[in-house]
Amino acid sequence: MKQLFYTSTRDNKKRVLAHEAIIKGIADDGGLYVPTSIPQIEKSIEELASFSYQELAKYILGLYLTDYTKEEIADCVDSAYDSKFDDDRIAPVVKVDGTYVLELFHGKTIAFKDMALSILPHLMRHAKRKSEQKSDVVILTATSGDTGKAALEGFKDVPGFKIIVFYPKNGVSEIQERQMLTTTGDNTYVVGINGNFDDAQTSVKKIFSDQQLANRLKENDLVFSSANSINIGRLLPQIIYYVYSYLQVWKDKQVDSIDVVVPTGNFGNILAGYYAKLMGINIRRLISASNKNQILYDFLTTGEYDANRNLHLTTSPSMDILISSNLERLLFELNNNDSSIVANLMNELNENRKYKSVGSLEAAKESFGAGYASEAEVLETIKDVFDNKGYLLDPHTAVAYKVYEKVKKDDTATVVVSTASPYKFTRPVMEAVSGKSSLSDFVLLNNLCELSKVAIPAAVDGIDQLPVLHDTVVDKEDIGKIVEEILEL
Numbered sequence: 340m341k342q343l344f345y346t347s348t349r350d351n352k353k354r355v356l357a358h359e360a361i362i363k364g365i366a367d368d369g370g371l372y373v374p375t376s377i378p379q380i381e382k383s384i385e386e387l388a389s390f391s392y393q394e395l396a397k398y399i400l401g402l403y404l405t406d407y408t409k410e411e412i413a414d415c416v417d418s419a420y421d422s423k424f425d426d427d428r429i430a431p432v433v434k435v436d437g438t439y440v441l442e443l444f445h446g447k448t449i450a451f452k453d454m455a456l457s458i459l460p461h462l463m464r465h466a467k468r469k470s471e472q473k474s475d476v477v478i479l480t481a482t483s484g485d486t487g488k489a490a491l492e493g494f495k496d497v498p499g500f501k502i503i504v505f506y507p508k509n510g511v512s513e514i515q516e517r518q519m520l521t522t523t524g525d526n527t528y529v530v531g532i533n534g535n536f537d538d539a540q541t542s543v544k545k546i547f548s549d550q551q552l553a554n555r556l557k558e559n560d561l562v563f564s565s566a567n568s569i570n571i572g573r574l575l576p577q578i579i580y581y582v583y584s585y586l587q588v589w590k591d592k593q594v595d596s597i598d599v600v601v602p603t604g605n606f607g608n609i610l611a612g613y614y615a616k617l618m619g620i621n622i623r624r625l626i627s628a629s630n631k632n633q634i635l636y637d638f639l640t641t642g643e644y645d646a647n648r649n650l651h652l653t654t655s656p657s658m659d660i661l662i663s664s665n666l667e668r669l670l671f672e673l674n675n676n677d678s679s680i681v682a683n684l685m686n687e688l689n690e691n692r693k694y695k696s697v698g699s700l701e702a703a704k705e706s707f708g709a710g711y712a713s714e715a716e717v718l719e720t721i722k723d724v725f726d727n728k729g730y731l732l733d734p735h736t737a738v739a740y741k742v743y744e745k746v747k748k749d750d751t752a753t754v755v756v757s758t759a760s761p762y763k764f765t766r767p768v769m770e771a772v773s774g775k776s777s778l779s780d781f782v783l784l785n786n787l788c789e790l791s792k793v794a795i796p797a798a799v800d801g802i803d804q805l806p807v808l809h810d811t812v813v814d815k816e817d818i819g820k821i822v823e824e825i826l827e828l
């Protein structure tokens with residue numbers, strides 16, 4: 340089989356194989372790894388529609404991981420998508436009043452990050468062996484709330500790996516925080532940052548390019564990698580469920596094309612949907628749904644990306660982001676793989692926190708739509724959909740649902756991507772549906788259960804009784820120092 344190579348968004352002359360891109364996480368020039376071409380789906384819809392999630396995963400990943408053997412891919416898929424998921428379909432598509440909702444929260448930490456982070460440690464384990472990387476790998480991860488726990492669970496006690504997670508101390512839900520702080524395992528570290536997600540993400544990216552630290556690391560026989568969606572190993576597994584959901588809709592209605600609405604933050608999820616479209620899946624429009632932090636809406640309607648604004652903390656904290664890393668990969672695709680254009684735009688972003696790209700906007704308009712929802716709209720939507728349609732949305736999914744209502748043009752079958760269980764965000768959900776609030780998100784778990792008649796997921800049931808095992812909090816300037824301390828450099 341012909342090898343598929345990966346290159347850097349900032350230097351398209353580079354060529355690496357998938358396992359090298361996955362083990363490195365980010366290119367040396369600061370760019371993100373992207374496939375040099377997008378493989379095409381060559382099987383018929385009928386055949387694909389007969390596949391289980393796992394069979395589809397093996398087929399799709401096989402097209403991208405040409406340097407992995409069939410057996411290696413099967414091992415990764417079968418180790419990831421198993422009984423850790425509380426639904427055999429892995430990513431069930433349910434119908435809510437004529438609209439399709441793709442539920443991506445049936446994994447171990449009840450948010451969509453499990454879809455990729457259940458498999459990434461296995462992809463990395465094989466990558467480490469294939470690249471004869473003998474050093475231990477230190478996974479550095481910034482989280483806006485959900486990546487952290489999913490990555491901790493994925494890498495916990497995996498031999499040859501350590502994981503350090505940074506989260507904004509006051510920027511995640513009480514339940515998200517407790518999920519992280521109660522993580523067991525000898526190789527897991529969780530650090531709170533006095534700052535927001537952008538501070539955490541920017542500091543982590545800086546550590547990757549810190550040459551001095553890299554040398555000390557080498558002396559200590561360690562290397563860094565990333566479990567954030569800057570790692571292409573996070574994005575590829577996300578393509579699977581876009582293909583899968585298209586097939587479920589096709590089985591229901593034999594429609595030709597669909598629209599998809601995605602609650603968006605770092606642009607990783609929706610970008611995987613774009614790759615699915617480029618592979619030949621008939622997605623007409625990908626609609627990027629933002630919360631009150633509507634920077635992506637502004638970009639997708641004006642071509643100007645301007646991060647000189649305040650970050651608002653909202654009830655959908657996993658989308659409280661101003662610097663969306665994966666937009667860089669979209670710019671690369673929209674500009675026909677011209678890395679000099681991307682490098683220039685990213686330089687501008689670094690220097691002025693903004694850039695404008697009218698050419699990219701014109702190209703984006705063919706495939707993307709955009710909208711945003713205010714905080715009041717999010718709460719109204721949760722209440723409306725629960726009262727009138729009997730379905731409980733988490734705040735992130737409610738953003739997407741509201742945006743769908745706003746931008747809907749016709750009766751094209753639409754998939755609303757649901758990225759978290761309402762049980763992860765009990766406070767806004769209970770406030771929305773019953774006006775009830777409480778001193779503690781944990782008390783609200785029981786209230787929500789009584790109201791929705793949906794059992795409390797194992798991921799959060801009794802979580803307030805578990806011992807807190809991590810308590811480090813630092814200023815963002817001290818991230819480097821704490822990494823040295825943890826790794827005893």
Ligand SMILES: *Cc1c(COP(=O)(O)O)cnc(C)c1O
Nearest residue numbers: 485604605606607608657758759
């Ligand atoms: C991470 C996350 C998002 C945003 O996804 P991106 O890939 O960063 O755009 C949305 N909703 C939830 C619940 C998340 O955890």
